[in-house]
Amino acid sequence: MSSELNKLLCAILSAFLVYLLASFLSELIYKSEEKKKIKLSYYIEKPELAEPNTNKNSEKTKITKITESELTQLLEKANLEKGKIFVNKNCASCHDFNMPIKNKIGPSLANVLNRKIGQMENYKYSKTLLNMEKEWNILNLYYFLEKPKDWAAGTKMSYRGITDSSKLLNTIKFLRENSLKNEN
Ligand code: HEC
Numbered sequence: 001m002s003s004e005l006n007k008l009l010c011a012i013l014s015a016f017l018v019y020l021l022a023s024f025l026s027e028l029i030y031k032s033e034e035k036k037k038i039k040l041s042y043y044i045e046k047p048e049l050a051e052p053n054t055n056k057n058s059e060k061t062k063i064t065k066i067t068e069s070e071l072t073q074l075l076e077k078a079n080l081e082k083g084k085i086f087v088n089k090n091c092a093s094c095h096d097f098n099m100p101i102k103n104k105i106g107p108s109l110a111n112v113l114n115r116k117i118g119q120m121e122n123y124k125y126s127k128t129l130l131n132m133e134k135e136w137n138i139l140n141l142y143y144f145l146e147k148p149k150d151w152a153a154g155t156k157m158s159y160r161g162i163t164d165s166s167k168l169l170n171t172i173k174f175l176r177e178n179s180l181k182n183e184n
Pocket of ligand 1: 087090091092093094095105106107109112116117118119120124125126127128129136141145154155156157158159162171
């Protein structure tokens with residue numbers, strides 16, 4: 001009788017163990033499935049990530065096509081004070097912004113607006129800027145400062161450009177207002 005009882009207990013116990021093991025295993029499998037799913041969706045998203053990049057490019061071509069009046073409008077909303085702070089932090093080590101004109105590592109930008117590109121007196125420009133034959137209107141400032149080395153391949157300005165468009169607009173606003181102020 002007691003061995004019968006033992007057998008019964010044994011059976012119940014092993015059934016319970018099997019149940020535990022099964023649920024543990026299924027949990028494991030489920031979790032790894034879950035992980036796979038996360039990984040999978042991650043990898044599926046990658047090609048989609050490449051798309052926003054191409055979107056970025058089309059955005060860039062959109063930016064490249066920006067008109068002067070669109071830019072003027074955007075500049076109205078730009079923040080002059082923030083532009084000044086940004087320029088002091090990012091440009092002032094190489095450029096001076098005040099009268100009288102003083103060149104540093106880079107040419108003075110005190111009167112940069114509407115100035116001929118590459119024509120500040122007593123400054124030794126790269127051939128690229130020297131031969132550009134355009135002037136620094138807001139549009140050219142925009143392209144140049146967004147990606148100096150793309151817009152003016154061969155420039156010796158070792159600054160990588162302003163990728164944040166609101167910072168870029170603030171900067172141009174400061175350059176413009178500062179030039180106008182210095183003209184008067
Ligand atoms: C590491 C130094 C350095 C920094 C930082 C720098 N520049 Fe320059 N910049 C130069 C040099 C050098 C040139 C001359 C480039 C050439 O001759 O190709 C130049 C040229 C320019 C010109 C053309 C001026 C002209 O007379 O044609 C503009 C505009 C300009 N920089 C704006 C800026 C602005 C705005 C910033 C900050 C966002 C900035 N730069 C940051 C070194 C610098």
